[in-house]
Amino acid sequence: MLTSIGKFSKSFFLKLLVGIIILPFVFWGMGDVFRGGNQNVIASIDSEKVGTQEFVEYLRRLNLNEEQIKNLPKTDLIEKILSEYIGKRVMELEIKKLGITVNDNALRNIIKSDKLFYKNDKFSRTEYEKFLIKSGVTASQFETNIAEQEKRRQFLSYLSSGIVIPEILVKQEFNKENQIKTIKYIDLEKFHLKNKPTQKDKRELYERNKDIFFTEFKKIRYAKVTPENISGSEEYNESFFNQLDKLENNILDGQSFGDAAKENNLKIISLKINAKKEDENGNIFKDLSDNLFKKIYNFKSTKSPAIINFDDKYYLVELINIEKKNKSFEDPDVQKALNSQLNFKNKIESNTSVIKDISMGAFNKEKLEKFALDNNLKINDYQINNLKQNDIFPEGIIKRIFITKDGEVDLITNNTLTKSFLVLAVKTKYKNLKKNSNEFEKYEAKARLNLINKIYQSHDNNLNDKYKVELNQRTIERVKNSF
Secondary structure, three states, rough: OOOHHOOOOOOHHHHHHOOOOOOOOOOOOOOOHHHHOOOOOOEEEEEEEEHHHHHHHHHHHHHOOHHHHHHHHHOOOHHHHHHHHHHHHHHHHHHHHHHHOOOOHHHHHHHHOHHHHOOOOEEEHHHHHHHHHHOOOOOHHHHHHHHHHHHHHHHHHHHOOOOOOOOHHHHHHHHHHEEEEEEEEEEEEEHHHHHHOOHHHHHHHHHEEEEEEEEEEEOOOOOEEEEEHHHHOOOOOOHHHHHHHHHHHHHHHHOOOHHHHOOOOOEEEEEEEOOOOOOOOOEEOOOOOOOHHHHHOOOOOOOOOEEEOOOEEEEEEEEEEEEEEOOOOOOOOHHHHHHHHHHHHHHHHHHHHHHHHOOOOOOOHHHHHHHHHHHOOOOEEEOOOOOOOOOOHHHHHHHHHOOOOOEEEEEEEOOOOOOEEEEEEEEEOOOOOOOOOHHHHHHHHHHHHHHHHHHHHHHHHHHHOOOEEEHHHHHHHHHHHOO
């Protein structure tokens, strides 16, 4: 239901419906098995039981994809969804205790104020009814959801109401991003390059992980469905679409690909091909556009023919089987993966050693100079004037540099470790912030958001102490294996 509604969430309250901030109630370390082992209860919140059936119904409404469902027994996805669900239930208990309600008049005003349901600048009951039909929900279901989301919005507003942001917090937020910073830095790329992976290391890694180095070949057959084949006409007319419906209904009723193609005079094309459009000999198949090929290649279920529509053309398609062919050690893609993996590992080890010295206070200006000398690295002088000055450092790294105190050395990297720098903060000059400026309003909003997040986090911690939550691990495992 929520998935259907999400397709139409273009207005404010509909965005609220599917995207409202939910407090991150994550209950770790709590009792995970009931003494009684009640198979109909998956969790409890104090004395309130969370039934297995209600949780499974919630789970089904999330519309997990085929791959997620297949991997449920192997992952902790169920636990994460259950944690989120318990968080929502705890919030409902808090809302009830605070006496937050949404009466019929308030609910009516929320719906009537949404421009999605307007026609000629006025609320239209017809537009509202059309929305419900398209969404596949009843008025009662939709309005109940709106009321629940409005109560959650009021609850979050209650937690953060009356906040006055001190000017010093605004200034702190401003200073994080508005500095003139003089630094010394060492680019560690050359330092990392000296630890190039050896053939021995690569061979050992390949042998340990040989099973993950493979090319997937899919055996596929398809046939273009044209008016000439199934209706005896050259036009995509009513007769064609009637015959197309008949063809689709027949294969849904179990007709095989071969019988459907024969009955409708379709020319079958068979392929055994990988994701790069290559056959087993490395030849590229050129008779399909890349986009149409991706649509056909992404079929998941074997021996389940289907009709697909692409660029107003129709195709009968079937995935016959999937074969995996191991790649050799010498394969260029394998070599690239091995080098990447080992380089990443070496960078982590090298950086960890440096970070350890920094954390122990052993890395100062003199140690930086000695490190550069010992490793034949250059120390560069540089001044940063703003966050967007990314001729050397990307914005994310500059933010990290800005929080480094004068006289301190830090090792700063990006998320992928493709860029690593040893940085010494030499001198910091802060820019001026005028109280009545747009800049002040911007950073006041940031300071407010940070403070509200801390309030929410504190409230989460209080709730963790306030409510005793227990999970029935046996029932969780049973739910995992029931899909």
